[in-house]
Amino acid sequence: MITAPNLSELPWLRHGFGTRHSDYPVEITTLRQIHSCVVLHVETERGDRIAEGDGLVTHEPGAVVGVRTADCVPVLLADPVNRVVAAVHAGWRGTATRIVPEALARMTHRFGTRPGDVIAAIGPSIGGCCYEVGPVVARQFGTWVPELEQTEVPAKVNLKSVNSLQLTQAGVRNIWVSQNCTYCSLDFFSFRREPDESGRMISFIGLA
């Protein structure tokens, strides 16, 4: 299990980014992920794949929310002032449609979270070293990476950087970014490296 140093400083919280070898001892509430920008709020209903969407927010003591990934970007958010947390699955579609700022907005509307208070952690995903996409997909990231705006050829995209930039633009200052590439390292499942037999890692966050 990989942990983020900035989230580890919060004693009221538990979190982790799974690897290929991880066991998950806690009950984790998850969604049926659909590469959307849908973020839901967990109150009483808990369990596996409770609804469709790609981000979960909770402030319930004991609730642990998680997302499954294998190359896509897992993002964990914590508001230590209001004790609200979120887990987000950001693949290229979710990143292009700004699912992480959407999760932040949901925390703000529901719980009064101020982005400047938020601790964010961006977990292991396929890195800019290995993630090449066609020009149509690459151009969707032109807002954040200007050289991709007009590209006519396949290009490498760093989804962790784009999500980090989106957080910065939303006012979040405390952001940890994992340097692990799920494609480069065999410690992780990678959908691109093993499309037929890839498992999924779970990244989770919750109130202890």
Ligand SMILES: [Zn+2]
């Ligand atoms: Zn790589």
